[in-house]
Amino acid sequence: MREKTVPKVILNVALLIVVFIILFPVFYIVQTSLKSTADIYSGTFFFEAKTRNYEEIFTGSRSNFAELTRNSLIVSASVAVICGVIGSLAAYSISRLNWSRWVTGGILVWLLFINMMPPIVFVTPYYLWARATNIYDTPAAVIMAHMVLNMPLAVIMMMNFFAEVPKELEEAAVIDGCTQWQAFRMVIIPIVRPGLAAMAVLVFVFSWKEFLFALSLTTTSAGRTIPVGIANFVQEFNIRYGEMAAGSFVAMIPALILVLLAQRHIIKGLTVGAVKG
Amino acid sequence: MARFSLNNSGDLRTALFGPGSFKYWSVAPLLVVLVIFTVLPIAQLLQMSVSELEFIEGELVSEFIGLRQLDNLAKDPIVGIAIKNTLVFVVAVVLIETFTGFALAVAISRTTTLSIVYRSVVIIPLLIPPVAIGTMWSLIYDYNYGLITTILIELGVQNPPLWTADPDLALISVIIVDVWHWTSFMFLIMLAGIESIPPSLLEAARVDGANELRMIRHVILPMMAPTILVAMLLRTILAFKVFDQIFVLTSGGPGTATQVISMHIYKVFSEQFRLGYAAFLSLMVAAFMTIFVVFYFWASRVVRRRLG
Numbered sequence: 001m002r003e004k005t006v007p008k009v010i011l012n013v014a015l016l017i018v019v020f021i022i023l024f025p026v027f028y029i030v031q032t033s034l035k036s037t038a039d040i041y042s043g044t045f046f047f048e049a050k051t052r053n054y055e056e057i058f059t060g061s062r063s064n065f066a067e068l069t070r071n072s073l074i075v076s077a078s079v080a081v082i083c084g085v086i087g088s089l090a091a092y093s094i095s096r097l098n099w100s101r102w103v104t105g106g107i108l109v110w111l112l113f114i115n116m117m118p119p120i121v122f123v124t125p126y127y128l129w130a131r132a133t134n135i136y137d138t139p140a141a142v143i144m145a146h147m148v149l150n151m152p153l154a155v156i157m158m159m160n161f162f163a164e165v166p167k168e169l170e171e172a173a174v175i176d177g178c179t180q181w182q183a184f185r186m187v188i189i190p191i192v193r194p195g196l197a198a199m200a201v202l203v204f205v206f207s208w209k210e211f212l213f214a215l216s217l218t219t220t221s222a223g224r225t226i227p228v229g230i231a232n233f234v235q236e237f238n239i240r241y242g243e244m245a246a247g248s249f250v251a252m253i254p255a256l257i258l259v260l261l262a263q264r265h266i267i268k269g270l271t272v273g274a275v276k277g
Numbered sequence: 278m279a280r281f282s283l284n285n286s287g288d289l290r291t292a293l294f295g296p297g298s299f300k301y302w303s304v305a306p307l308l309v310v311l312v313i314f315t316v317l318p319i320a321q322l323l324q325m326s327v328s329e330l331e332f333i334e335g336e337l338v339s340e341f342i343g344l345r346q347l348d349n350l351a352k353d354p355i356v357g358i359a360i361k362n363t364l365v366f367v368v369a370v371v372l373i374e375t376f377t378g379f380a381l382a383v384a385i386s387r388t389t390t391l392s393i394v395y396r397s398v399v400i401i402p403l404l405i406p407p408v409a410i411g412t413m414w415s416l417i418y419d420y421n422y423g424l425i426t427t428i429l430i431e432l433g434v435q436n437p438p439l440w441t442a443d444p445d446l447a448l449i450s451v452i453i454v455d456v457w458h459w460t461s462f463m464f465l466i467m468l469a470g471i472e473s474i475p476p477s478l479l480e481a482a483r484v485d486g487a488n489e490l491r492m493i494r495h496v497i498l499p500m501m502a503p504t505i506l507v508a509m510l511l512r513t514i515l516a517f518k519v520f521d522q523i524f525v526l527t528s529g530g531p532g533t534a535t536q537v538i539s540m541h542i543y544k545v546f547s548e549q550f551r552l553g554y555a556a557f558l559s560l561m562v563a564a565f566m567t568i569f570v571v572f573y574f575w576a577s578r579v580v581r582r583r584l585g
Contacts, residue, residue, distance in 0.1 A: 019398050025413040041422050090307035097300040114315050116570050118518040120539040121563045124556045125318035148314040180299035209406035211521040227408040234525050248409040255404035259397050274466045
């Protein structure tokens with residue numbers, strides 16, 4: 001018995017060190033965001049916490065975080081809704097409505113292919129389209145790109161959830177006189193609602209953190225999102241570290257909330273495309 | 278004849294509006310999105326690659342130049358460096374993260390008490406914005422006020438390393454950040470693999486007197502080998518996407534020390550405004566990655582068949 005308990009202690013100590021390594025940078029950015037510039041430069045660990053950096057990024061004249069936050073919320077929420085609707089409809093269709101294996105296989109392979117392409121591949125055509133349709137530098141341009149990026153995740157996650165629903169349920173509904181649409185809407189969707197919610201939340205967070213398209217399809221705070229705003233801090237000649245840290249922490253909030261709600265659905269969604277071992 | 282066509286349109290009407298039409302309506306939006314936003318852009322890339330594109334007073338002017346982008350490619354002094362940096366980065370992070378992810382998965386699968394806490398914490402790096410990961414680490418690396426420098430100076434080190442500002446250390450610094458970021462991804466795949474090993478197998482090995490290390494070496498590793506291989510392939514594909522943290526940490530610098538292919542294409546597009554050449558490079562990347570992805574599909578099919 002003794003030999004067994006000693007390694008358990010070592011194991012837990014090792015894992016706590018890992019937890020520390022993961023959490024420390026997050027803690028460090030919160031700490032920096034609450035410091036005054038003088039305290040940041042002196043590198044002290046003892047300081048008086050102030051919320052001045054947060055006030056500065058949201059209400060200060062040199063910053064436009066209020067607009068960026070508004071854009072981020074519009075983009076992420078729209079993308080979550082669009083992917084939720086299109087993704088769950090399509091996932092239901094290809095997993096339940098007797099499509100030939102070539103159709104379902106073809107769609108799945110194409111979705112995974114899109115998921116694996118480096119996003120830079122789509123930047124130049126999307127840029128031209130955004131310019132041509134006059135949505136360049138608006139949230140609509142970013143929504144367009146994020147919708148495509150997240151569609152594979154939406155469809156594949158929902159297919160997994162539909163696979164767990166017994167087929168007898170919609171058969172019974174159709175026998176009771178429901179159309180396929182009604183069976184889907186009134187019987188299936190209520191059952192997969194927790195999964196649908198998990199998918200929408202995950203898509204929201206992925207859209208929230210996306211940077212490349214938000215950067216390439218916008219140029220002013222009319223269309224830019226929070227990650228672009230943060231990157232701008234770094235590009236400046238005199239980096240305002242405190243405000244940069246405050247902005248970064250604001251950008252992390254959705255992710256941290258999601259971790260608190262973390263559940264197996266979310267974890268599954270993070271490895272879409274991986275072979276189930 | 279008339280009856281035939283009537284029947285035909287009747288079939289069409291049934292298909293579109295009849296009781297079975299939901300089958301088509303439900304998948305149609307996805308197909309529309311995929312065709313417009315993924316198939317057309319690739320066609321457009323082809324067209325852009327053989328064009329010289331310029332915005333003159335807000336109007337796009339396009340001129341056909343055939344294969345002249347190949348000359349541009351030959352004259353591009355950065356693209357070779359970018360490919361080399363990308364390959365070094367990808368190979369390094371995949372090898373390191375495979376090891377760290379596997380070790381973490383074995384360790385966490387052995388714990389029972391705090392397992393849920395560990396699992397929740399471990400997924401944090403996958404959910405926070407990569408840009409914020411970049412700023413976090415730039416605060417840690419900063420050579421004036423950064424955490425590492427502060428500690429090293431306290432310890433009496435005379436010339437602390439410059440990290441992202443040192444051409445020799447920049448790529449390594451970026452790799453360290455990536456390991457912090459992506460180990461969790463490998464961990465999640467590996468953990469699923471370990472948890473699918475039949476407990477009876479591990480129990481049998483334990484009864485036979487195997488210690489932890491021997492169990493890992495002779496039971497877990499052989500059982501996991503296919504999963505590990507496929508996870509490495511998938512991580513390789515994803516690692517080629519790297520952009521955000523490099524943009525924040527180094528912007529490809531100092532010089533070209535951390536210039537990776539996505540960063541290079543972005544600069545061609547946004548700083549040099551050479552849309553046609555950027556499209557050409559994008560197409561090259563897409564073609565190269567397609568080979569990888571096809572290989573991944575093939576390998577994962579073989580593995581899935583073997584796992585039954």
